[in-house]
Amino acid sequence: MLQGHDHAFRLLVEKYRNDVFRTVFAVLRDQKEAEDAAQEVFMKIYTSLPQYENQGFKTWMTRIAVNHAIDVKRKQARRREEVVEALEQGAIGIGTQRDSVEKEIIELDQRRLVRKRLNELPENYRDVIYGFYIAEKSYQQMADEQQVQVKTIETKLYRARNWMKKNWKEDDFS
Template identity: 40%
Template sequence: MAQEVFVQIYRALPEYRNQGLKTWITRITVNRAIDARRKQNRQKVIVAKDEEDFHTQAEEQWNEALSLEQQVLLQERKAMIKEELEHLPEHYREVIQSFYMEEKSYEEIAVQHGLEKKSVESRLYRARLWLKRHWRREDFE
């Protein structure tokens, strides 16, 4: 922006009337800053509208892309995961279901199961380790 101001001052030199150089330069600088701010605000509005349109279009395309076949496959996969969760030790299964399927926070799980927050964290950590040891990626593809 400073470079643009200097160029603008250079171009306006023929119009300078030898009356307060500092004031004249300040006025050009302030006007340039105001113009830049206005331009920036206009671009923000345009970007925000474009972003909203993009998200709306992306969501519509996503919904269209999930064909009936994909939805059925997704449901089958969820059912298979639920079935496999039955093999998980119960105290791990409870926190896994609460955290991932019911999307509860550590605090909510602790209150629900009468545990300390640290106990919930430990159980989730151990449950993930158990899953890594006992589940194979191929089983879910």
């Protein structure tokens, strides 16, 4: 298929594009990311065709799609972590200019503690708390990203706040 059979590959893409999209979307849960990832999967399939050994084409493609989607998800998580760390470092830099090293260390410890406590939240609450309070997203932005109604985001935030009130004390953060 690699020897200039672009038409044959186009037919293959047409036949399997919905399957590949559904596979990567199941992992990524984001329309735009899944569209990009599906295109990347077909590029990997195209370049990997010489290694294909007649072991069930759809299964082989699905394995490539799942592995690629997982890689994309890991990169997203690393990027989010890097952004948080960069924000922390930026805040430290500002703190150094206006205050003592001692205050800087206390602020860093508090940020680490808040981040650790955020990880204790149930996952469905963690996303909305992080999105609203840390990433400063609107209810509408979060609803669009999660493909739910705005009311669902409001409910999740309400429940998350109640969970925090019930499970955390202010002393936990000092």
